[in-house]
Amino acid sequence: MRIATWNVNSVNARIETVLRWFEEAKPDVACLQEIKCVDEKFPTEAFERLGYNVAVHGQKTYNGVALLSKAPLEDIRRGLPGDDGDDHARYIEAVVSGPEPVRVGCIYLPNGNPVASEKFAYKLGWMARLHAHARSLLALEERFILLGDYNVIPEPRDAEFPANWERDALFQPESRAAFRALKNLGLTEAYLQADGAPGAYTFWDYQAGAWQRNNGIRIDHALLSPQAADVLAGVAIHRDVRSWDKPSDHVPVVVELGL
DNA sequence: ATGGTAGACCTTCTA
Numbered sequence: 467m468r469i470a471t472w473n474v475n476s477v478n479a480r481i482e483t484v485l486r487w488f489e490e491a492k493p494d495v496a497c498l499q500e501i502k503c504v505d506e507k508f509p510t511e512a513f514e515r516l517g518y519n520v521a522v523h524g525q526k527t528y529n530g531v532a533l534l535s536k537a538p539l540e541d542i543r544r545g546l547p548g549d550d551g552d553d554h555a556r557y558i559e560a561v562v563s564g565p566e567p568v569r570v571g572c573i574y575l576p577n578g579n580p581v582a583s584e585k586f587a588y589k590l591g592w593m594a595r596l597h598a599h600a601r602s603l604l605a606l607e608e609r610f611i612l613l614g615d616y617n618v619i620p621e622p623r624d625a626e627f628p629a630n631w632e633r634d635a636l637f638q639p640e641s642r643a644a645f646r647a648l649k650n651l652g653l654t655e656a657y658l659q660a661d662g663a664p665g666a667y668t669f670w671d672y673q674a675g676a677w678q679r680n681n682g683i684r685i686d687h688a689l690l691s692p693q694a695a696d697v698l699a700g701v702a703i704h705r706d707v708r709s710w711d712k713p714s715d716h717v718p719v720v721v722e723l724g725l
Numbered sequence: 726a727t728g729g730t731a732g733a734c735c736t737t738c739t740a
Contacts, residue, residue: 475740476732500740502733527733528740577740585739617740671740672730715731715740 467725469570470496471686473615473669473716477501477532481509483712488516491704493720494536495562497572499615501530508532525555531572531614538563548595556592566725568694569603573614578635586635589617593644600651604691611723612653613688615716618645620655623664624684636685645687654695656688656721657703666703669716677708688721699724 470493474480477498488496496518501508505524513520518534523544533539539560546557559571573596578589596612603610619637622628631637649655657666667682676682690698700722707717 479732500732528738579740674729676729 467495467568467723468493468720469568469611469613469688469723470718470720471499471572471613471615471688472496472718473499473574473686473714475500475502475714475716477509478503478507480712480714481512483707483710483714485512485516486710487704487707487718488513491718491720493534495570496534497570497614498532498534499530499572499574501532502527503530521558521560523555523558529555529574531555531558531574533558533560533570533572535560535562535570540567541569546592546595547599549591552592567609568723568725569608569610571599571603571610571612571614573612573616575615575617577617578638578641581633581635581638586638589635590640590644593641593648597644597648597651600648600653600689604652607693608691609693609697610691611656611688611694611721613656613686613719613721615685616645616687617685618642618687619683619685620645620687624667626665626667626679626681626683630681631683636683649689652692653689654692654698656690656698656701657684657719659690659695659698660701667705668703668719670708672715686716686719688719690721694723697724698722
């Protein structure tokens with residue numbers, strides 16, 4: 467079973483690129499972030515034609531996440547628990563049904579810039595809520611995977627030019643510590659477990675020729691529960707997609723489970 | 726010290 471995550475930076479502006487990738491990669495499950503549209507504007511029919519069930523948690527202009535799955539989705543949850551006042555659409559979760567079900571949480575973690583602002587506090591608060599939610603999921607002892615755009619550069623090796631990011635919210639000690647603490651609950655980071663080679667990036671900014679200079683960072687991650695880690699078979703970063711026409715600034719990451 | 730690009734949308738905000 468292949469489970470993908472991809473921050474598409476507007477699903478409607480990018481629909482041709484997105485559908486081309488789906489037809490080539492044929493993921494069983496996909497998490498999309500930054501769809502940048504309300505539920506009614508999501509191109510549901512286009513994905514249904516490719517055989518996907520669709521669950522959307524959309525928002526006007528900003529954010530927005532979606533789950534796509536060949537198998538039916540059950541127990542769908544929209545929004546990260548822990549703050550009823552949080553109106554950003556940044557989390558959707560569901561159980562992919564079947565003989566060997568897997569719970570999938572689709573994450574669009576706040577960017578948090580600039581650091582000296584309420585946005586950084588929001589990022590850290592969101593990470594604390596994610597931590598609490600992951601802890602409650604772990605108590606169920608189920609197979610689950612939390613994947614998406616974490617907006618965290620975990621280590622210096624996850625940036626081509628780490629010094630460029632020293633004042634950025636994605637690389638602050640607090641952001642990195644919160645990501646580390648999340649993993650230390652007992653989650654396995656898929657990429658490190660399956661490959662681990664440095665220089666594997668998932669995001670290149672549109673600006674200042676970042677792609678041409680390989681000025682990239684690894685910020686799209688997949689964290690697995692112990693039951694999911696038991697069946698982890700591989701991870702692939704679809705780097706080449708960044709060179710396509712009208713690319714997102716992120717590329718897809720595909721986790722393979724032996725299911 | 727700042728600009729560089731992209732998307733949504735109305736003029737500036739977010740990334």
